[in-house]
Amino acid sequence: MEDHTDQSQMSSELTERQALGERLRQAREYIGVSQEEVARLLQIPRTAITGMESGQRRVEATELKRLASIYRQPISYLSGETEIEKALPADVAHMARTASELSIDDRKELGRFAEYLRARGTVKGSV
């Protein structure tokens, strides 16, 4: 019985780590830096970054802080504690509807960018 609890705890921890890893990977790719480059900035091996992003390796608090500053995103957003609104700002949504031939992908990019700006806006010292 005890074993079973331990196992489910372990698996939920792994799922959480994987979710964190996925958010880290997306944030890194969004600003266009490679795993090697981030590894160099954190002075850890590249395989450590791969491990973090796949959920195989625990992310230390100091590392998360550093990654948040590199990606210009709040720690709480990367850790999944806060959700950032994904909707387009009202004025942009209106324009996107009226703009001719705006592809679905372009609309998605605009939404992702608005989300990035919102998250970045909550980082202290940021614009």
Added chain:
Amino acid sequence: MNKETQAILHATMVAARLHKRLAKQESLFDNGRVNVFEAAFHLGVPLLFRPLDQLLGAFLSDPAPGVLVTTKRPLSVQRFTVAHELGHQQLGHTASLDQEGILARSPYWGSKQDLQELEANAFAAAFLMPRSLMAQQCKRHGWIGLQLQSPIPVYQLSLRLGASYEATCWALHRYDFLTLSQAKKLAAVSPKEIKSGLLGGYRPETFWGDVWLLDEHDRETKVSGSRSDLFIFRLPEHSGGGYLWNFDELAKTEFRVVRDERESVDDGIGSNSVRRITAESEDRQVGLLRLTEARPWQPAEAIHEFVLAYDLSGPEQPGESIYERRRLLEIGA
């Protein structure tokens, strides 16, 4: 004064003021061009490049100002779009989604335009191509008078300014280097035609890249372009005295020579010529080239040297600008 003229004057003034404000950043005018991506950084405006299909770029003002620009267009278009979007930001405009149309319209005529777009375009033109910079480039390269009426020098000027060929034609008119009809005539020539003419018989895989005609005036300068660009070195060679340019250095820096020609020059002595080498970058994106003119049997005793720094990492790829990413990796901030 009608409201269009007023809008243009206002935007031009705001661009000039911004130049003054940013001039403290030493690198802003480096290499005879306005480094517009650096300007965005120094203004604290988030700038991201993404693969956008129908949009050239967008300016968002809410929740915070930010500029989004496509990766699917050449560097000169990316530069213009960033300047246009920064214009929206600097002029206090509302959000804007900008499509192909912003390139097609000249900011200086055609009155049925959205004033906000007209202003942003006038800002972009003034910010990217200030008169002083244009005059400086023309002076350095000896492009004056009649030469500015022919496509090759104007195209070469556009490359050094990091602007499109057509935008350069209009700017030359704006600053009274050309009349309107001269500018229109030049703008009607396609860049592809000019490139093809410069390359002679050589046909690259595509004509996306630019063709830099580099001569003595480019000595010790820095060229900023894109991966698919080609270089043509056109250097006087004192072959009568046995002096030849050594292009082995090109291969060492991963350039491939695709054409090697000599133009004879009638200098009265009949013993000198102009060496014309066309080269394509194989891989290396950032580097320094050092070519020497020497007697093959005395390579250490060069009479001339041609040094050129180059950065062919454009166009910008998805993510932050190359400038910001390099800065991050160097300073870690």
